[in-house]
Amino acid sequence: MTTLPVKNATSTVAGETVTLRSDITNRGTQLDSPVIQSNLSSALTYKGSLSVMVNGSPVTATASVANNVLSIKLPSALKAQDHVIVQYQVQVTNLLATTGVTLTDQLMNGPTLSGRSNSVTLLPIMSGALSLVQVPGPLNFDSHEVPTAGDVFDNEATTNTLAVSDGQTTSNGWKVSASMTPFAGNGTQFSSAALSYESSASLVWATNTNTLLAQQTGSNTGYWHKDYPNIKLQFSAGTYEISDYKSTITYTLATNMNPN
Helix, strand or coil: CEEEEEECCCCCCCCCEEEEEEEEECCCCCECCEEEEEECCCCEEEEEEEEEEECCEEECCEEEEECCEEEEECCCCECCCCEEEEEEEEEECCCCCCCCEEEEEEEEECCEEEEEEEEEEEEEECCCCEEEEECCCCCCCCCCCCCCCCCEEECCCCCCEEEEEECCCCCCCEEEEEEECCEEECCEEECCEEEECCCCCCEEECCCCCEEEEEECCCCCEEEEEECCCCEEEECCCCCCCCCCECCEEEEEEECCCCC
């Protein structure tokens, strides 16, 4: 089950538009009239931007909505083990319940249900709230020979997403900064190393100093996320001893009081 925070609609203003993605493999026999359905409930409206890939190739599918159910009709049969990726947009047009609304894809063969998958729950972002949903890490740079100046090590961990839930009613936006403590191990420590999240233009050094990672300067951000697939640890001149070193990264989220 995937959860996705979104901004509620109000009685006069439509809420956030979000992109949904379905990844489906036909685990059964051939489907001669394949249709992918999702119950939008009364809270969501289909907004288009439909994209469908079958086994890596784009196809032309058609979408229709009846009784709050979105139906995406594929142009040809699906053989066993065919892989389908569907992407489209919906908009929150009515207030969500506090428990959110859950969409589950149904793979149909015409009117006959063949299977269910890809559940996602859209959760309402509380008005005025600002919170960190997810941060990269814990990071792992594996074991290496004693480093020298200029050495760069790749992060081995796979959870590298930064996510912010923004329900602010102001236009300040927000900013996320990161700091890192000196690396400590076996009674020794060093601070002559830095994390590179995207490039060397903005490095988080192991000196407990805050460095800006991301910011938004306007309102209505809703749910924001970004992946950092190439986090690296790089070394400057220093003396290092053999040990198992650890450091603590602190992420700080704050309202951007001076967005301009």
